[in-house]
Amino acid sequence: MGTKYLKRFFKPKSIVVFGASEKPGSMGGIVVHNLLDGKFPGVLMCINPEGYDNVFGVPCFKDIPDLPEMPDLAIICSPPGTVSDIIRKLGANSVKAAMILTGGLSITTNMEANTLSESVREAAKPYGIRILGPDCMGMLVPGSSMNASYSHMNIQKGKVAYIGQSGMLGTAMIDWASGQEIGFSHFLTLGGGVDVDLSSVIDYVSKDQYTHSILLQLVSVSGSARNFISALRAASRNKLVLVLKSGVFSDGVVQKSRTPGIPDEDIVYDAALRRAGVVRVETSDQLFNALETLSRMKPLRGERLAIVCNGMGPNALATDRLLKTGGQLARLSEETIAALIPVLPAGWNEKNPVDLCADATPERFAQVTEILSKDKEVDVILTIHAPTHSAPSFETADELIKVVRKSPRNILTCWMGRATAIAARNHCNSANVATFITPEEAVDAFMYMVDYRRNQEVMRQTPASYIEQNTQNHQKAKKIIADAMAERRDYLKHSEACSLLDLYDIPVQNSYYADDIDGVVELAKELGGPVAVKALHQKNIYPFSYDDQLFQRRDLVQDLNSPGDVRYATNKLAYGVSERMGEEASMGFCVQQMKRGFQSLQINVGITRDPTFGPVIVFGMGGFTVDVLADRHAMLPPMNKALAKELVKNSRIYKIIKEHSLQPERDMGQLTDMILKLSEMVVDLPHLKGLEINPLLLNKLGILAVDVAVSIGEKSELAISPYPGDLEERIALKRSGRPAVVRPIRGEDEPRHLEFYNKLSPESIRMRYFYSRGVPSHQELASWTQIDYDREMAFIVSAPSLDGKGPETLGVVRVVTDPDNIKSEFSIVIRDDLQGEGLGVILMRKAIDYCRSQHTLMIEGSTLPTNKGMQGLAMKLGFTNTFNMEEEVVDMKMMLNEPVEDWQFTRLQS
Known part of the structure; x- marks a missing residue:
């Protein structure tokens, strides 16, 4: 549902607490005590039907109509x-944010089959009131001096x-x-997630x-998985994001995977989190260490680690951990070695x-x-540091x-x-x-930063050149599925x-089909050789139909030579x-010629569907051995070649190819190309639920x-x-008539961009970015x-280059929309030598039409006062231009759709 009204949770000007009293354990x-202790600067009120005059000095009222003013936030x-009745009354009085700390709402009422959580959701729906919880611990925001929680202590201000x-x-x-002594910028738990979700x-x-x-800290994803992944990807581009995923157990029972072909749902979560560019930790200890790293480390400039200790034993432990987790040990420069020689004892090995x-x-430390x-x-x-008489812990810490x-x-x-180390810590x-x-622990914490850096690099790898799809064949594929569904x-x-x-x-191997045994024998005679x-x-x-007799080859017989x-x-x-299964289960027979003598590697690859994240590409060892599922890896489509290669590299297949293949690059290329074709299938064929190739030789x-x-x-x-x-969309340039295409930008466009x-x-760069800048x-x-x-859209005009060297980009318009789809900000730039070809009008109309179709309320942009061409184009298209004295720019705005809710009106005016 986006961020509407969320400011009232994080920066409320007034709060009312329901159910507050001075009774022990209330x-x-x-919550009232914590708000007072945190010096909340806004208006505080309480509601309790018992009729208290005040609770810890905070004015208390019997019911909502008795309040002197309606609050920004109700707790x-x-x-x-x-709870349901309270939500209904709050909504009727135009309160737009409620945080429910009450637990036990997952139980059903005596009169209704619905849970109390569902009743709360239904009560809030007519009024658009946002709900955080139920069963959450509340929210702490040191920057707003707000501790609206039942936490036993407050938090320090920090940046996590x-x-x-x-x-x-x-x-x-x-x-x-x-x-x-670590602080936070925000601290909250979502509890039941009736409305306000992770995204x-x-x-x-x-x-x-x-x-x-x-x-x-993640147990499960509710609501739209696409919104969740999109929010994570957007956040991880600018901030380091770490995730502790739990939830393997439910009511004391290990959860079975609900995804066909994948034995453990964690495999899919790993795939989703990798695509989002975040780093996953697996234990609470790792979570604590991650917080230490997030709070106190600067952004990494590289991955090379130098290790120092007053003994080789701890050095060996750290080095071993670093290399096992894929880290890189720094190689010391000659200048550094020369500087260290007079400082270190004789006989130093001059290495890291x-x-x-x-x-x-x-x-010396x-x-x-x-x-x-x-x-x-x-x-x-x-x-x-290992404590010694020569290097007491606290004194060493002070020098470091x-x-x-x-x-x-x-x-x-x-x-x-411990004894002397605590003071140093x-x-x-x-x-x-x-x-x-x-x-x-120290090495693991360092590797979280490294993993984040590497994940971001994978996300930003330039994809290989785009290959035009075979549209005609893909239409035939859609017909195959449509015909099956019609039946x-x-x-x-x-x-x-x-x-x-x-x-x-x-x-694909040539296959022949027969309805009965005689038909199979005749096919075998025609094919000849072993079948x-x-x-x-x-x-x-x-x-992925694996029964309890896993991978038993009861339905297949090989190496048959004679008709008998x-x-x-x-x-x-x-x-x-x-x-x-009974005779009615039979669907005939498939006959194939045997393929022997090529020392084939058997692979299992395909498409499955996860109930949370939707279609997933799977890859691993194939055949009929019982441990095939132990090598099952996954990635979310759509994919590019870099991601497909990453999927192969995570499996045993890659190690075998590296060690035994005579043509490893060819083999990797064929596997990644095939995975990309499966990714195309997923996009082209939304009714495709599952596909398994086993074995792929x-x-x-x-x-x-x-x-x-x-x-x-x-x-x-x-x-x-x-x-x-x-x-x-195909177009022709206005003046030259040159054919071109207007299309969304792709990752493969990076070199041409x-x-x-x-x-x-x-001058064009200054007009676009408002300052002079170098090569990106x-x-x-x-x-x-x-x-x-x-979240955003960029349309480019692409045309075959005049020198015959392939397509080139002529212009681009970009629109970036806020999470609530209220405003979309545009920017546009056209190549200088193509002014007068009508590209500005074409691109801007494309952007306007797109935003309007997405139900965005307003499109807006800014330009320098000297950019008369952009101002004229905007007015021609229907924008309203106004001079912004504070920013010294010209603002251009156009309404695309009318707001229908109060919060939309408010957001438009902000």
């Missing part, structure tokens, strides 16, 4: 049965936003962070300039990790760390803190031990220096499934199917799909918005071209 009373701590789904884990985090809160806090990082020896003093911090080959330093304060590098500290905490108990089938016949692969240029016969029936026609062998084996197959001849099964069903929505090809930028004059970096170009189509 949740409402605890409800009343008994479960009263914590968003959780567990109240108890939240209070534990507050206690731990207080002990570590909305992520969108809100990610726009906060004081929030540098987001820590998300650096051993200070047991007689190291606090001064500090001096070596300072020298390393000046090495251009070192990005981060981990200093590990002096170095940290003047160093541009990230310096992590580890104080091993506390000293570092007070000085805002990251500190850890063990070398392994009310939820599967494709084996022959149809093979045809589907063929239409997407996936090599394989598969019995088709109602179970194995579906993908074929008849005997087929008879046995038919009897087996009849015995297990990879050998010296290439790839070959031997067996395939396909299921179909209701349309599904991808968790990540695909390329909107339906918005492409750079060429386009380089052809702009300095790859990171900037990736952000411009690899866009989230749910």
